[in-house]
Structures are given as structure tokens and as C-alpha cells.
Amino acid sequence: MSVEEENVNNLEDDLWESIYHSAKEDKQDKIDKFQELRRTYPQHILLGKGGVKNVYKSYDWKTKREIALAVPHETADNSNFDEFIHEAQILGHLEHPNIIPVYDTGYDEENKPYFTMKMVEGVDLAVHLKEKKRDSEFISQVPPLLDIFKQVCLAVSYAHSKNIIHHDIKPDNILIGKFGQVFLCDWGIALRSKNDTQPPLDLRIKGTPGFLAPEVLENKDGESLDIYSLGCLLYFILSGRVPIENKSNIEDYLKELISDNSIPLKDACKYDVPESLIRIYEKCCRPLPEDRYQSVSEIIEDIDLYSNGFATKAEHASFTRALVLMYRRNRLIVNVVLASLLTLFIFTLYYLNNLNETMTKLEETVEELKKSNQQVKKEKETTEKYAARVVEEEKVSQQYLISMRNAADSHFKDRPEDMIKYLEKVRSLSPEDVQTRFKLAKLYVSVLDWRKAKNAINDLTPIIPKYSKTLSDFVEKYSEQDINEDILYKMVLDSRKMSGIFQGIYTLLTTKLLNRNYSINKKADHIKTFFKLDTGAEGLIYDHEKQSMEIKGANIRNLNYLVYLNVKNLKFTECRFGSKELGLSNLHELDLRTSKVDKFNFIVDCSEMRAIYFPESFKSIHLINSTPGCTLFMPKAQLKKNFRSFKGTIKFYEDLQE
Amino acid sequence: MNLNTRITLLEKIKSSDSDDAWEDFHSYYSGYLRAVISRFNVSGSDADDIIQKVMLVCWEKVKDFEHNGVGHFRSWLVKTAKNNTMNYMSSSSRHSKKKNKFSESQTHEVDSKFDETAEKEWRIYLSKLAWERIRSNYQENAQNSFDLLMQGLNNKEVAEKLDLKQNTVAVFKKRILEALKDEILQLDEFLN
Numbered sequence: 001m002s003v004e005e006e007n008v009n010n011l012e013d014d015l016w017e018s019i020y021h022s023a024k025e026d027k028q029d030k031i032d033k034f035q036e037l038r039r040t041y042p043q044h045i046l047l048g049k050g051g052v053k054n055v056y057k058s059y060d061w062k063t064k065r066e067i068a069l070a071v072p073h074e075t076a077d078n079s080n081f082d083e084f085i086h087e088a089q090i091l092g093h094l095e096h097p098n099i100i101p102v103y104d105t106g107y108d109e110e111n112k113p114y115f116t117m118k119m120v121e122g123v124d125l126a127v128h129l130k131e132k133k134r135d136s137e138f139i140s141q142v143p144p145l146l147d148i149f150k151q152v153c154l155a156v157s158y159a160h161s162k163n164i165i166h167h168d169i170k171p172d173n174i175l176i177g178k179f180g181q182v183f184l185c186d187w188g189i190a191l192r193s194k195n196d197t198q199p200p201l202d203l204r205i206k207g208t209p210g211f212l213a214p215e216v217l218e219n220k221d222g223e224s225l226d227i228y229s230l231g232c233l234l235y236f237i238l239s240g241r242v243p244i245e246n247k248s249n250i251e252d253y254l255k256e257l258i259s260d261n262s263i264p265l266k267d268a269c270k271y272d273v274p275e276s277l278i279r280i281y282e283k284c285c286r287p288l289p290e291d292r293y294q295s296v297s298e299i300i301e302d303i304d305l306y307s308n309g310f311a312t313k314a315e316h317a318s319f320t321r322a323l324v325l326m327y328r329r330n331r332l333i334v335n336v337v338l339a340s341l342l343t344l345f346i347f348t349l350y351y352l353n354n355l356n357e358t359m360t361k362l363e364e365t366v367e368e369l370k371k372s373n374q375q376v377k378k379e380k381e382t383t384e385k386y387a388a389r390v391v392e393e394e395k396v397s398q399q400y401l402i403s404m405r406n407a408a409d410s411h412f413k414d415r416p417e418d419m420i421k422y423l424e425k426v427r428s429l430s431p432e433d434v435q436t437r438f439k440l441a442k443l444y445v446s447v448l449d450w451r452k453a454k455n456a457i458n459d460l461t462p463i464i465p466k467y468s469k470t471l472s473d474f475v476e477k478y479s480e481q482d483i484n485e486d487i488l489y490k491m492v493l494d495s496r497k498m499s500g501i502f503q504g505i506y507t508l509l510t511t512k513l514l515n516r517n518y519s520i521n522k523k524a525d526h527i528k529t530f531f532k533l534d535t536g537a538e539g540l541i542y543d544h545e546k547q548s549m550e551i552k553g554a555n556i557r558n559l560n561y562l563v564y565l566n567v568k569n570l571k572f573t574e575c576r577f578g579s580k581e582l583g584l585s586n587l588h589e590l591d592l593r594t595s596k597v598d599k600f601n602f603i604v605d606c607s608e609m610r611a612i613y614f615p616e617s618f619k620s621i622h623l624i625n626s627t628p629g630c631t632l633f634m635p636k637a638q639l640k641k642n643f644r645s646f647k648g649t650i651k652f653y654e655d656l657q658e
Numbered sequence: 659m660n661l662n663t664r665i666t667l668l669e670k671i672k673s674s675d676s677d678d679a680w681e682d683f684h685s686y687y688s689g690y691l692r693a694v695i696s697r698f699n700v701s702g703s704d705a706d707d708i709i710q711k712v713m714l715v716c717w718e719k720v721k722d723f724e725h726n727g728v729g730h731f732r733s734w735l736v737k738t739a740k741n742n743t744m745n746y747m748s749s750s751s752r753h754s755k756k757k758n759k760f761s762e763s764q765t766h767e768v769d770s771k772f773d774e775t776a777e778k779e780w781r782i783y784l785s786k787l788a789w790e791r792i793r794s795n796y797q798e799n800a801q802n803s804f805d806l807l808m809q810g811l812n813n814k815e816v817a818e819k820l821d822l823k824q825n826t827v828a829v830f831k832k833r834i835l836e837a838l839k840d841e842i843l844q845l846d847e848f849l850n
Binding site for chain 2: 013016022024
């Protein structure tokens with residue numbers, strides 16, 4: 001090997017060697033650092049001593065909080081280390097609100113193990129209970145203590161679910177925090193049941209006298225041990241002592257245990273301890289494990305039942321007892337219900353009583369009712385009939401009324417007084433009929449009965465104001481005046497001016513006037529005026545001595561007035577006739593030669609007729625009452641069939657002119 | 659082979675005595691011994707002979723060997739190897755009528771410096787072995803970089819030679835060194 005090569009090799013070798021050294025250095029660094037990490041936990045004041053450990057108050061600089069540090073006794077050796085580590089491991093494995101959490105474990109610089117856990121300020125249960133006096137008022141303090149007991153049970157139940165038996169449940173191992181937290185501590189002799197390898201010798205009969213179950217003598221293990229201890233704990237809480245008094249050593253204690261020299265809980269308590277709780281304790285501490293609760297959760301269940309006022313499973317409650325408890329639980333509601341039931345009952349009785357009385361009253365009234373019912377029925381019948389009849393009559397009377405009114409017009413044509421009487425009767429039958437009343441009003445005016453007229457008009461004013469006004473004006477004008485022909489004449493003329501509906505008045509007043517006895521010349525004048533007004537006659541020539549009237553150029557509708565003038569000879573010159581019948585009587589001579597007559601309707605009564613001079617042309621001819629003494633003068637051409645029955649003489653103008 | 663269990667190879671041999679264990683044993687230690695011996699210019703068939711003999715001795719005596727701490731086995735192995743080497747050296751000189759293959763000064767050197775050399779060689783051997791074991795975990799560039807570095811080049815030179823960035827080379831170096839140191843420590847515990 002050349003020197004160069006050797007140098008190169010040496011260089012490389014050195015490089016490799018340096019890596020090795022570097023590796024070793026790093027390792028040492030880590031170890032040192034780890035060593036440093038170990039020394040984080042100072043030991044402050046001593047909080048407590050356990051079987052193999054001391055617990056100090058400490059401080060964790062990393063999380064900046066107070067913690068508790070557990071280290072083995074100074075006198076502890078390796079075998080006790082095992083127990084210490086064992087507890088740390090078990091505690092680390094469990095996570096429950098009632099079990100103190102472990103934060104850290106490790107070895108210190110002297111290779112002694114330690115572990116840190118949550119720091120809890122408080123006292124253990126033994127101290128906590130010491131202050132309590134178990135007098136009659138103690139019962140009120142039981143519920144919070146039961147709550148503590150329940151929380152211990154919860155921790156144990158949880159541990160059992162992880163197959164860990166505590167083995168050392170007692171008041172000294174229960175920590176009550178300042179703010180009411182409950183922790184089950186000292187899991188040093190807790191064991192994994194079934195899974196554990198051979199336990200160290202002594203541990204199997206380790207426990208605390210007073211809380212130790214009898215089957216440990218037979219090397220039995222299991223949850224029943226803890227359950228027994230819990231029972232003793234309950235006993236202790238309630239009475240302040242253990243079932244079997246502490247003996248100085250375990251052997252003596254176990255002797256007592258076998259012979260079951262326990263003092264009943266009832267006697268141990270100076271106050272009235274609830275029956276249910278006694279039963280729970282007894283069920284926890286039966287000599288044989290099979291007779292006890294089979295799991296801690298059952299204990300919790302019964303505690304809850306008791307706390308809520310129900311019957312516990314331990315006491316095998318009878319029906320009555322369950323009922324009593326139910327009452328206690330729901331005192332308020334039960335009382336309210338009972339009270340209301342009672343009131344209801346009372347009211348019912350009262351009501352029933354009332355009922356009886358009213359029953360008898362009812363029966364009486366029923367009878368009466370029956371009677372009045374029948375009566376009512378009858379009345380109803382009659383009323384119905386009556387009503388029916390009335391309706392009938394109504395119908396009848398309506399028609400009757402109308403026909404009566406109509407009849408009145410024709411029947412009492414020239415007899416206003418009779419018509420009045422008649423209509424008054426009609427009015428009395430149906431007073432509300434306006435037509436009747438109106439007619440009557442007009443009639444009263446016509447007959448100058450001012451009083452009745454005024455009354456009638458007043459009645460009618462609200463119904464037919466316009467017509468009533470017309471009437472009342474008329475009445476007012478003439479009612480104060482004396483009646484003479486001049487006044488009447490005026491009245492006639494006035495009434496003529498009224499509307500057509502008042503024509504009746506005009507007619508009647510005219511009649512009244514013309515019936516009066518006054519100078520014939522005046523009368524004739526009057527008639528002339530009327531006639532002219534009526535017919536539009538151009539001329540009216542009246543000869544009183546000859547009893548003849550010549551009417552010229554009129555529209556003849558009626559010839560009423562002629563009666564008053566006692567006309568015997570009537571001559572129509574260039575008159576026109578309406579289709580109405582014109583009543584003519586007492587005429588001797590009728591001259592129609594220059595008139596235009598289409599229909600010859602107007603000759604009704606010709607008993608005194610001597611001569612009728614027919615016009616040039618006329619059409620139909622009405623009935624002519626013939627008298628033998630009457631001569632008819634007509635153009636030849638006008639001879640009609642109707643004249644065949646005529647018994648008088650017929651002469652023709654053509655013949656005469658010859 | 660998984661080194662994570664804290665059993666040493668020795669314990670393994672003692673407990674199982676399988677052929678696999680022996681093979682491992684042979685491969686690990688013979689290589690080491692060969693390296694040590696070669697420092698004293700003993701090589702080739704001579705080395706083979708010595709090593710073979712040492713292995714035989716191990717095989718006989720390993721069962722009775724009580725492991726008493728770190729490095730105990732190896733020092734025994736070294737001692738055995740030394741003795742055997744010295745015996746071989748001296749015997750060969752005795753038996754051959756030719757000149758001594760091995761001079762007296764050589765033997766003396768072996769005597770005085772064997773332990774020291776063995777120690778140094780152990781470190782080197784272990785480091786190299788560790789590298790051999792873990793190199794396949796890295797990409798070719800990384801492997802090449804490290805090889806070159808171990809030839810004495812610096813980062814810059816390696817980067818130039820392999821056409822890499824200097825930064826990359828630095829990263830490779832760092833990563834590999836970390837793993838390498840871990841492996842060395844483990845091997846040390848396993849084989850020592």
C-alpha cells in the first residue's frame with residue numbers, strides 16, 4: 001500500500017469512526033435530557049400516607065398546576081415497589097369521575113418509581129362523618145350522604161366493568177373534595193380478577209377489618225367482596241360504626257365474622273333509620289355471596305328507588321307498602337285529588353237531594369202542563385180555523401170589495417146619498433181600502449157634506465196627497481158659502497176643471513144644480529154653458545115655449561141635461577155622435593137630418609116619440625122601442641133589415657119631396 | 659432481521675441454536691475479525707484459518723457464555739481472536755523451516771496493539787455495516803452522495819460531481835446520518 005493510499009484509507013476510516021462516536025454522543029445526550037426531565041416534581045407538604053406510599057403536594061411546571069405526587073415509602077424495597085407500580089398502573093387504566101386521574105409515572109434520579117395525580121383538597125369520609133351527630137335530626141343529612149355513597153358505588157361499578165376489584169373500600173379511602181367531589185382512592189391492593197397472575201402472598205387476605213367479606217377465608221375473590229364492603233360502608237355512614245367491631249388483628253375479626261355477631265343496623269342507630277335502607281345494607285352483607293346483590297349497579301338502582309320514594313328491590317315490598325310510598329311521593333297531588341273527590345261527592349249528595357224535591361214538583365207541573373197543553377192545542381185549532389177563515393174572508397172580501405165598488409157605480413148612478421150609505425158600509429167592512437175612501441170623499445163633496453168631506457180628505461191626505469189637495473182646495477173654497485144656484489154653478493164650472501178622476505163630482509154637482517128649482521132661463525143658460533163645454537157645440541138654440549132645442553155642431557156624448565129642460569123636439573144640426581148610447585126619453589121629435597150618425601145607438605126609449613128624421617147615411621141601428629104612433633123618415637136607401645120589426649110608419653124623403 | 663427486540667445475537671444463539679443464528683453470527687463477526695486482523699497485515703488464507711479457528715472456539719464456548727453487560731462478548735471475542743492470531747503467527751514460524759512469515763516485531767505489534775485496533779475497527783466496521791444495511795432505503799442520488807462524502811469530498815464537490823444542488827446534498831447527508839446513527843446504536847447493542 002502506498003503512502004497515499006494509506007492516507008486516503010485512514011481518512012475514510014476516520015470518517016466512519018467519527019460517525020460512530022457521534023452516534024454514541026447523541027445517545028448520551030438523550031439520556032441526559034431524559035434525566036433532566038425526570039426531576040420535575042418537587043415534594044412539598046405531606047398530604048397523606050398510604051400502605052406503601054406517601055403522597056405529597058407538588059407542582060407541575062409544564063402545565064402550571066398543583067398536583068399530588070405519590071412516592072413509595074422510604075422504607076420500601078423492591079417488592080413494595082411492585083405494589084406501588086401496580087397501583088399506578090391500575091389507576092392509570094381507570095378513567096371515571098369518582099376515581100382520581102393519574103397524570104404521569106416514571107422513575108426519579110434514584111430510580112424510585114413515582115406517579116402524579118390530580119390534587120384534591122378535602123378530607124376523607126371518616127373525618128367528614130366524625131363531625132356528624134347521629135341524633136334524631138340526622139335523618140335530614142342522610143340524602144347528601146347517600147349521594148356520596150352512590151358515587152362510591154359508581155366508581156366501584158366502573159372498576160368492576162374493567163374487571164378490577166378494589167378490595168379495600170372504607171371511609172378512610174374515600175376522599176371528599178372541598179366542593180363536594182367524591183373520590184375512591186387507594187387502589188393498591190386492587191386486583192384484576194381472573195386475568196391476574198399469581199398475586200403476592202399476603203394480598204389475598206389483605207383488606208381492612210370491619211369491611212372485609214367472610215369468603216376471603218376461603219380464598220374466594222370477586223365483586224362480592226366489594227359489595228360486602230359497600231354494605232359495611234353504608235352501615236358506617238348511617239350509624240357511625242361498623243357491623244362487627246374492629247378487633248386488633250384480622251384473625252380475631254374473622255372469628256367474629258364467621259359467627260355473625262353483627263349488631264343490627266336498627267339498634268345501632270339512635271334515630272329512626274328508614275326501613276328501605278336497612279334492607280339495602282342487609283342485602284349487601286349477607287353471609288353468602290349468592291344472597292347479596294349480584295352487581296353494584298343493582299345497589300345503585302335500589303338507592304335511587306329509595307331516594308325517589310319508591311320501594312327498593314331489597315325489601316320485597318308488599319302492596320300496601322308500595323301504596324304508602326306512592327302516597328308519600330305524590331303527597332300533594334293525592335291530597336288534591338282526594339279533596340276534590342270529596343267535594344265532588346258532597347256536591348253530588350246535595351245535588352241528588354235537590355233532585356228529589358224537584359222531582360215531585362216536576363210531577364205536579366207535568367200534570368198542569370198536560371192540561372194547558374190540551375188547551376193550547378184547542379186554542380191553536382180554533383185560531384187556525386179562524387185564521388183560515390179570515391184568510392178566506394180576506395180573499396172573499398177583497399173580491400167582494402171590488403165588485404161592491406163597481407156595483408155601486410152602476411147601481412146608484414143618480415143617487416149619491418144611497419151610494420154614500422152603501423160605500424160607507426163597504427168602508428166599514430174594509431176600512432183600509434183607499435179606493436172606497438176616495439170615492440166617498442168625492443161623494444161627500446158632491447153632496448156638499450163638508451164635515452164628512454173634510455174628514456175623509458184628511459184621512460186620505462197622507463196617502464194620495466195630490467188628489468186630496470185638489471179636493472181640499474175645492475172644499476175650502478166653497479164650504480163656508482151658502483148654497484145657491486150661482487154658487488153651485490161656479491162649483492160645477494170649477495169641478496169641471498179638475499182632472500178626469502173627479503168627473504163624478506162634476507156630474508153630480510151638475511145634477512144637483514139642475515135639479516134645483518130656479519128660473520128656467522137661468523137654467524137654460526147654465527145648461528147651454530155645460531153643453532157647450534161638454535160637447536163643444538157651436539150653437540144652442542132653446543125655445544122654452546115650443547119646448548124645442550136645436551144643437552149645432554156638437555160632439556154629442558150625452559144628453560142628460562135635456563131632461564131638465566123638458567125638451568120635446570130635438571134637432572141636431574151637423575152634430576157628431578160618439579158610440580155611447582144616448583138616453584132619450586120623453587122626446588116627441590128627433591131631427592138628425594144634418595148630422596152625421598154612424599151608429600144609431602142612442603135611441604133607447606121612444607114611447608112618446610112621434611117622428612124621427614134620419615140623416616142621409618147611417619150605419620147600424622140600435623134597438624128602437626117602437627110605438628105605433630111613431631113615424632120614421634129616412635132615405636129610401638137606408639131601409640134596413642132592422643126596421644122590419646118596426647111597428648110604426650116609415651116614410652121616405654124622396655117621396656115627400658114630390 | 660429485526661433488531662428491535664432487545665435480545666442480543668448471543669442470547670439468540672443461546673436460546674435457539676438454529677442454523678440461521680449461526681450463519682448470522684458467522685457473517686457478522688467473521689467480517690469484523692477479518693478487518694481487524696488485516697490491520698496487522700494478515701490476510702488471505704492465513705486470515706481464513708485464524709477466523710475459522712476462532713469461530714470453532716466460539717461455537718464450543720458460546721453456550722456457557724454469560725452475558726454480563728455491554729461489550730462483554732465482543733471483548734472476549736477479541737481476546738480469543740488475539741490469542742489465536744498470536745498462536746497462529748508463532749506456530750507458523752515454528753513449523754515452517756523457511757523464514758518466519760511473521761516477524762517477531764509483527765507478533766509484538768499484534769500483542770500490544772490488538773485491543774486498541776480491535777476497538778477502532780469495531781467502530782469503523784459497525785458504521786460501515788450500518789450503512790450497508792440501510793443504504794437501500796435511499797434513492798441512488800442519496801446513496802452516491804453519501805459514498806462520495808465518505809470518500810472525503812465536501813458538499814460542494816459532491817454536488818458538482820453528481821450534478822446536484824449543494825443544498826440537496828446537505829439534506830441527504832443530514833437524513834442519512836440520523837438514520838445511520840440510530841442503526842449503529844442498535845447494531846452496537848445487538849452485536850456487542
